[in-house]
Amino acid sequence: MAGYLEGKNIAITGAGNGIGRATALAAAAEGANVLVADYGVEMDGSDPTSDVADAVVAEITEAGGTALAIAGDVSKMEVGKQIVSTCIDTWGSVDGVVCVAGNLREKMLFNMSEDEWDAVIAVHLKGHFTLYRHALAAMRKQETGGAIVGFTSGAFQGSTAQANYSAAKGGIVSLTKSTALTAASLMMRGGGKPPISANCIAPVARTRMSENVPFGIDMGVAEDVAPMALYLLSDAARHINGQIYTANGPHIAVWSQPVEIRTMDAPNGRWTPQEIEAALPDQLGIEKLTFIEALEQRMAEMEAKKAEEEAAGEGS
Template sequence: MRHSKESGGLCAGRVVAVTGAGRGLGRAHALAFAAEGAKIVVNDLGVGLDGTPAPDSPAAQVAQEIRSLGGDAVAHGGDVATERGAASLVATAVTTFGRLDTLVNNAGFLRDRMLVNLDEDDWDAVMRVHLKGHFLPLKHAAVHWRAETKAGRTPVARVVNTSSGAGLLGSVGQGNYSAAKAGILGLTLVAAAELGRYGVQVNAIAPAARTRMTEAAFATTMAAPADGGFDAMAPENVSPLVVWLGSGAPSDGVSGRVFETEGGRITVMDGWRAGPGIDKGQRWTPAQAGRAARELLTRAEPPGPVYGAS
């Protein structure tokens, strides 16, 4: 499908930066935004599943793919989990296309271990790429948009962060990944509250799709249907919601929300909300607090099961 710059499109004229866009979900997002008329900064460090550099340049390949379809795209190979890389991502958008309208934070990798076998280096590496790799591009984009607002050019800016069901419910063998993805949800809520004054809306998705990170760990679930039917795990299924959240006027007023998306399903997640409670009006003894907690639990909704739990 060719891009729709000439015919308008949901994101016509917008400039969109997508991190981790060389493969999987990020690539699907970049192509979907381009199909709706956006100009794309395709970021990808070009690393393996464990974060080690790969010899090719997937960012350049995706940028060329978009251009071959008649769209506008530029590759960016910086490490967005560093100040320099995140700053250069924003600078590349502004220098190349004159502006930045939407940031899609998507980059990540896995180093799965059970907690008793999880090394500090594996914890730090996943936190760095997922959580810091969301924070720094968000920070530098926000600084740019704040400056635009102060100059009298309040933007119609959008940020779409990428969490996971692991961040919502937990996932056995993925303590580092689950904690990082939960952290992204907290970051999303704070950013939405702080940046609205600068014309910025910030939301998050928790997608389920076939990528390099999931197709090996969940091979049966993620496999494409042999009969050629609807491929529920295709990453392209996630991108329409991301494109809408990253658009201008169509998504106006939607901020600080989390959406699960998988196949043809979209679900708004409610997050932590107060359940049953008791106020004694004075201090509890430990035994009294225990009895109260037990009683409250009989009235509370049970939590969703942790992924991978038996």
């Protein structure tokens, strides 16, 4: 029986570890030719090695699949170009790219250095741009189009210790929507061709990156995330565009698309600050940051648990 991605040529960044590796192994097992792109670095960006990408290629070939390794830094334009052109030169097309490479430099914003900011924006946001840009240029020339899959995070809504990561992940959402819009406009002009999709996944999985996640969040494993990426890479999902999907263990969810929810218009053509002060609380209201709601709920749960434990301690 043909595999779910039989004959597709797919490039996956960050494919040497965690979610990228699980996606590469699953795609190859479903018949895709997989370009394993990974710089092979430690979490702090040090000690790049080609061994990490090579090891995943060896795993795939030993299992009877087809794979190639590129051990470059995805924040470099020439590496994005090389990944896409190697797929085309070796296998004839690039049918999908999945951007999973990532790093972390955790600091509260008021303590964050410029280097810590730049390093995270480079690997995540620019590392998506270098791939999206070259993949889209190639896919628009292919009759069969292609699928682009980014990796964001629920942290795009905000983060106390990872403002750099949160900003990069928000940027990836916007970049993915821009790519989806561009793809849709190409398809409109081309009567439905070439079919190109761009979507992103907000995963939650136990990997080296999530080792330090606080609180007892329920987490699946990297292999639970891979099927969602494979679905988005398939022809069956090519009509889906600009979406964000959570994938965590058995749980998959779709995020809303933000829209204006209440408006107000100046009574005399232009608002004064005083008029805004008087009108805004009633007419627009203030939307609560969803993360603050979650944090409040979590703290209430922790306090209730503590009170229960204390009460049990007193009773014994």
